Amino acid sequence: MSGSNCPAEPWMYVVVCPHVVAGAPILYVVRDEPTDEVDSGWQLLCGTRDEDSIEGAQIWAVQDALSKDNTLAEIIQYPIGTHLLRAAIGDEWEPPNAS
Numbered sequence: 001m002s003g004s005n006c007p008a009e010p011w012m013y014v015v016v017c018p019h020v021v022a023g024a025p026i027l028y029v030v031r032d033e034p035t036d037e038v039d040s041g042w043q044l045l046c047g048t049r050d051e052d053s054i055e056g057a058q059i060w061a062v063q064d065a066l067s068k069d070n071t072l073a074e075i076i077q078y079p080i081g082t083h084l085l086r087a088a089i090g091d092e093w094e095p096p097n098a099s
């Protein structure tokens, strides 16, 4: 599956960094090319710590991620290739190169 307009269906999965799993806010999101038909392509990250280690990362359903943080609803359908940052939950999402 490829293309920039893949819908992120509620039953598709997202990758959540270990810090978010532990309760950190989601402040950095990346939508990569999906690897299979149930992959939304989204990685939902805390954005404030070293994300090199994927140990402890989890797979969540899109609907579960939205349940944790309903502010994701505004960006969950953004196209593959999206990178967005925010300073806190409720702030505007911005591209990483925005100043």
Ligand SMILES: [Zn+2]
Pocket: 017, 018, 019, 020, 045, 046, 047, 048, 049, 050, 051
């Ligand atoms: Zn993290």
